[in-house]
Amino acid sequence: MKITHYFFLLFLVTLTFWGCSKREAPEEIVIWHTMRPEETRQLQSQIDEFQKQNPGIKIIQLFKETEEMRSGFIVAAIGGQGPDLVYGPADQIGPFEEINIIKPLNTVFPKEFIDQFNQKALIYSKGRLLQIADKLGNHLTLVYNKKLVKVPPVTDKELIELGKKLTIDKNGDGRPDQYGLVWNYTEPYFFVPFLTGFGGWVLDSLNKPTLNTPEMIKGLNFIADLRDKYKIIPNEADYNVADALFKEGRAGMIINGDWSWSGYGESGIDYGITPLPFITESGKYCAPMISPKGYSININVKDDKLQKIRKFLEYVLSPDQQLATTLKTKTFPTAVALYNHPALLGDSVLQNSRRQIDLGIALPIVTEMRAIWDAMRPAYQAVLGGSITAPKAAEEMQKAAIVKIKELREDIYDPVGGLIVQILLFGSVAALIFYLRKTIVAFFKNLSKDKFAYALALPAIAIMFAVIFYPFAYNIVLSFSNMSLAHINDWTIVGFAQYLQVFKEPQLYTIFLKTLIWTFANIFFHVLIGVTLALLLNKKLPGTPVFRTLLILPWAVPQYIVALTWRGMFNYEYGSINLILTHFLSMSPIEWLKSPVEAFVAVIITNIWLGFPFMMIIALGGLQSIPQELYEAADIDGAKWFHKLKNITIPLIKPVMIPAITLGVIWTFNNLNVVWLVSNAGEPSDQTHILVSYVYKAAFNLYRYGYAAAFSVVLFLILLSFGLTFLRKTKATESVY
């Protein structure tokens, strides 16, 4: 095969795939939604029915996870694309409206149509109807196991009394085997009912935070008392732990939302629903947040398609279809015509659900809520972790909320700085070209001389730059811009303002230090374990192929599920790691996920586990390039094993390991997923962040794209200086022979 044949073949393959992978954009209605599986199945059956009645219309529904829906839809809609319909809880509407990516619905539907819905189902902002809901709720209630709880509690006193009775240590090992109450109490959303129960709320009528209040302090103390004083809730419980306990019948009551109930039924729990307790001290019921869920239309939808969409929405929002959905999924409908329907009146779950909805408070749709959640979480978890007191936490929440709202609303305007940076940018590009002029000329001269080398090297380099150049340049420009919630579509260059903010970030340096520890701990153990295993496997003892295959499994299994499995293994009470520590090593159990240092160690352990197989494979490949004669010669000279390791193995696998280590450092430094999954987005109290997850959370949650770009450029420069130093030190761009 000649080189020209080789490239011709490559070209042909590419063309073939261009041909057969290209699909025309079909004229179909695309829905993105955040429905749970059973709701999705119900929607699909409604779509099937609708398509049968309307043969000209094709509808596709796609599930998106909440965060992904938000960021994905914003990205797509700004790009002039995206789904035609978005379906989700009303709180996502605030940002969509501010960025102006959804159509007002009162221009699409007649008044008679709109009037048939419960007022709570119609989300207006400044006279524009932005969402029509088909489900009310998304609300927390008290769910109880009828086998354990005969009469559900009404007041907080009754709840505590009952909880004490139900919290039982059956085998006498000092730890309860059954709890009175469980729930995902570390998450602020699941705390809000107790804030409202004592009479507090998160925002005032001007959307200013109201977190530093006596009500907040009482609410925080109440939760801490449930755990520490009355001991009726587990020491450590996230969503999945609480869910498992209740499903196994090891908890009398759980606080959870309407999405979870049918799952309890399917697990064989005879469950009942009752409103959250009445707080005696305040004389108020605990009020959960209520959020309607419904449809909004993408601003990019063209008029001819709008008619089809309208037809579909009229169908799917009709009372008949809502009734069918309600009966299947136990969600509460929005068509007023259904409220006296016998099917609803006769269902105790739905009736109690309605009582809870009536007691609940609507979740504000304003974008500020995002800042409220991010502000509450760290201080709330710090109270539960015992590191600060409730009054201090309330104060910190309020302070953080004010800062975050300011960041969310930031509006940088600096035409002079913008002009300077523009001149600097153009100037530096010009200077670069001028500086490289001789190299560029030499390059073109060389091109004909070194044809062979360029023919081999250029395709790979060209494809890289085709893909990366535009996004990269775009981010550089963005980092000097004011792109934020105030300027998503009309951002301008404002100069170094975003960089100044990055360096003013008080946490920057501690997080940087953590990132360094994270990166080097990971790479050190990846290489150490990987190379050691490779050396052992390379001895080719009987059975090594089996070990080799089993050892790559952590690399082969999708990260998401194993990362969450590890999180489960780190659970304080039920996780296998603590059980091994206590039973086999007689150590005391470790609060892995509750204390910052241990949580960080847990994340690192998980990532070491995920990454060592890949280093092992590379080292195994690298070992093959070492001629056996060298070892034989060394044996004759009577060399010890560590001499052989130091003088033969390490120098000769170095050329193969250096690229892997360099890139391993870069990837680990920027590895968002594992930190995010194992620590549940930085828990406890945002103490387990590395730079990249911090920028992701700080910037994307608050739509600070310009800031995120500047932060990313800083990360890039850190890595670039590392890369240059490391490669110079190891001389990896040179050859060994």
Next chain:
Amino acid sequence: MNKKNYIVNFFTYLFLIFFTVIALYPIINVFTISIRPGNKLLSTSLAIIPDGATFKQYAELFTNRPFMLWVWNSTIVSAVVTFTGVALASTAGYALSRFQFVGKQSSMLALLTTQMFPATMLLLPMYIMLIKLELINSYLGIIIVYSATALPFCVWQMKGYYDTIPFSLEESARIDGCTRWQAFYKIIFPLAAPALVITALFSFMTAWSEYIVAAQVLQDTQLYTLPLGLKSFESNMSTEWGLYAAASLVVSIPVVALFVILSKWLVSGLTLGSVKG
């Protein structure tokens, strides 16, 4: 042989077994989730075989879900990315290892720098670019992006491996009348088999497991790749854990199979020792 060797081998096995247990335990947990009834991610019991274990999730996967479609789609995408990765990285790595040319050092660095920018930030502009090029809802779009993602590592890795192969091999081939291309293609390329295996595995895995770009680019459910399909089992606070775990295990089978097949060249191909330099 002798007593000392037995002891060394004993500890070798002990160490291998220890790490294999560590490697396997979390995966066994995933298996337990996949056969546990009642859709629970966690359990308070440590039993590997849970009460009421059932394989119905696996049946569900193959009968009621378009799982085979996703497998097929992912196979096509991954196969093309693997082919492109191996073809381009083996040649580019060779050029970077053997020749001096203008721009060599800077292109090697530039390859690395492409990995240094946090990927999430590149998504928006990349998406805008793909819209402009009409590569949305097309495999070509993600194949190009995946190849570009996999190439920097693969090129560096190939370059590093070629560096360990003595120049004298090509020199003698040239003396025997080979062209430069033949010297590469017939002599050096087969000798680099272990590195090619790593390149192939890495390219394959890049395409096989990538989610974020695919989610933005592929909107048509008929084009869904495995990570997108798996994601459809997820949901806020009501993920179908059993199904997700079952699918995750099934998805790893092709990766392991590929590794087993390629292992032959990874550990016992033509090693340099057999070719006296």
